[in-house]
Amino acid sequence: EAGVVQSPRYKIIEKKQPVAFWCNPISGHNTLYWYRQNLGQGPELLIRYENEEAVDDSQLPKDRFSAERLKGVDSTLKIQPAELGDSAVYLCASGSTGELFFGEGSRLTVL
Amino acid sequence: GQNIDQPTEMTATEGAIVQINCTYQTSGFNGLFWYQQHAGEAPTFLSYNVLDGLEEKGRFSSFLSRSKGYSYLLLKELQMKDSASYLCAAMDSNYQLIWGAGTKLIIKP
Numbered sequence: 001e002a003g004v005v006q007s008p009r010y011k012i013i014e015k016k017q018p019v020a021f022w023c024n025p026i027s028g029h030n031t032l033y034w035y036r037q038n039l040g041q042g043p044e045l046l047i048r049y050e051n052e053e054a055v056d057d058s059q060l061p062k063d064r065f066s067a068e069r070l071k072g073v074d075s076t077l078k079i080q081p082a083e084l085g086d087s088a089v090y091l092c093a094s095g096s097t098g099e100l101f102f103g104e105g106s107r108l109t110v111l
Numbered sequence: 112g113q114n115i116d117q118p119t120e121m122t123a124t125e126g127a128i129v130q131i132n133c134t135y136q137t138s139g140f141n142g143l144f145w146y147q148q149h150a151g152e153a154p155t156f157l158s159y160n161v162l163d164g165l166e167e168k169g170r171f172s173s174f175l176s177r178s179k180g181y182s183y184l185l186l187k188e189l190q191m192k193d194s195a196s197y198l199c200a201a202m203d204s205n206y207q208l209i210w211g212a213g214t215k216l217i218i219k220p
Binding site: 103 | 115119144152153154155156159198200205207208210211212213215
């Protein structure tokens with residue numbers, strides 16, 4: 001069974017540029033999460049989807065971040081414009097109540 | 112507020128036993144999770160406790176006391192490959208996971 005797939009693995013951009021991350025969850029998993037993780041810290045929830053519906057986006061900085069999950073499967077997370085402080089690993093995870101399966105993450109460096 | 116506390120770093124010797132503690136405060140409780148994260152990799156699921164007591168899974172065991180808001184992860188017969196960060200996460204009444212910052216475990220030969 002294929003795991004959670006994310007792309008790109010690495011992205012380096014200059015500040016004020018846009019960036020997008022893509023996630024394909026495990027087949028059949030209705031719940032999808034986007035997390036941000038900084039070095040030495042735990043994952044920080046950005047948004048949680050149940051099928052197509054964003055059920056928790058309270059931590060998403062909506063002035064620059066947006067996300068969508070069309071047809072309740074794949075999801076994209078966009079940052080526009082990126083700031084220096086956005087440098088982090090962006091993790092996508094899918095699952096149900098608790099046991100989350102994570103993708104390998106997208107490491108963003110903003111210069 | 113909701114909070115998870117766990118030590119920042121621990122050191123142990125290969126072949127020994129180590130216990131990583133975690134205390135939590137959440138709005139409601141729907142279980143306690145432990146994840147392992149090797150450097151540069153994504154977290155992987157280790158264990159889930161929702162009832163008081165000890166859950167054993169091979170060399171790893173996890174314990175929960177709901178009345179004390181306390182859990183620990185016990186690793187036996189430590190191997191060098193166990194060097195990683197161990198993340199404690201509690202699920203609140205809205206089924207949201209509250210994550211700790213992780214405990215970096217260093218294994219020495």
